[in-house]
Amino acid sequence: MTKKIKTSLIASSVAVMLLGGCAEQGLVADDSYTRTKTGAVTGAIGGAILGAATGNHSGKRALIGALIGGAVGAGVGYSLDQQANAVARALGTGVSNDPLAELDPNREIIVTKTDTYVKITFRDSMMFAVDSATPRATAQSKINKVGTVLQKYPQTIVQVAGFTDNTGGYDYNQGLSEKRADNVANVFENAGASNVSAVGCSYSAPVVPNTTASNKSLNRRVEVYLYPNEDAQIDPCRQ
Numbered sequence: 001m002t003k004k005i006k007t008s009l010i011a012s013s014v015a016v017m018l019l020g021g022c023a024e025q026g027l028v029a030d031d032s033y034t035r036t037k038t039g040a041v042t043g044a045i046g047g048a049i050l051g052a053a054t055g056n057h058s059g060k061r062a063l064i065g066a067l068i069g070g071a072v073g074a075g076v077g078y079s080l081d082q083q084a085n086a087v088a089r090a091l092g093t094g095v096s097n098d099p100l101a102e103l104d105p106n107r108e109i110i111v112t113k114t115d116t117y118v119k120i121t122f123r124d125s126m127m128f129a130v131d132s133a134t135p136r137a138t139a140q141s142k143i144n145k146v147g148t149v150l151q152k153y154p155q156t157i158v159q160v161a162g163f164t165d166n167t168g169g170y171d172y173n174q175g176l177s178e179k180r181a182d183n184v185a186n187v188f189e190n191a192g193a194s195n196v197s198a199v200g201c202s203y204s205a206p207v208v209p210n211t212t213a214s215n216k217s218l219n220r221r222v223e224v225y226l227y228p229n230e231d232a233q234i235d236p237c238r239q
Contacts, residue, residue: 080228087146087149087226088111091109095111097112102218118226121222127184146193150226154194154195155228157195157226157228157230158185158196159197159198160181161200162199163201163222171202173202173203174202175200206219
């Protein structure tokens with residue numbers, strides 16, 4: 001290992017340790033900070049390598065690069081952590097990474113988080129009447145609360161995805177899922193959220209097989225994704 005690379009890695013470690021002290025504050029609903037830590041490590045290493053490659057005084061440049069890169073990476077992660085907890089509090093719930101949460105029929109709203117995005121799942125039963133694309137009054141209130149939170153994060157990309165079960169034809173369900181996603185997106189925009197898009201997924205990407213009435217009720221849902229940038233976006237219809 002060359003001296004330059006060693007210096008870069010040391011600088012990366014220093015940056016992560018320094019950032020650890022300031023990242024461990026402020027969140028109350030969930031304190032795992034996975035995005036903060038991942039962002040800090042990735043940013044610090046990238047910054048250190050870039051700093052080491054920019055000419056003379058490579059050690060100093062590596063340290064500066066690591067600190068800057070780590071700060072930027074941690075900032076993105078911390079923003080996602082903040083959003084996840086703020087959204088969960090607004091919806092009267094917590095942040096859950098339980099992989100079985102989506103299989104619990106008693107949970108109408110589920111807020112989860114990954115290293116790259118926050119996801120909010122709204123059950124169809126609390127969102128719409130049968131065959132309707134207009135959100136219920138209680139659902140609009142919940143969506144408005146999320147939209148109000150998102151006013152504080154104008155850089156966040158918001159993607160709304162609608163899903164149905166397989167009752168009826170694919171095309172009919174595609175149209176229904178699109179209308180539902182569009183209407184939820186409109187509520188977000190009216191509440192002040194920016195960068196909002198909508199997509200209908202018909203009965204693609206079911207949570208469970210559409211074999212029973214209870215399973216179908218789990219598959220009827222609206223998912224809202226909060227991304228820090230375009231590179232983090234996924235195709236929710238092809239999960």
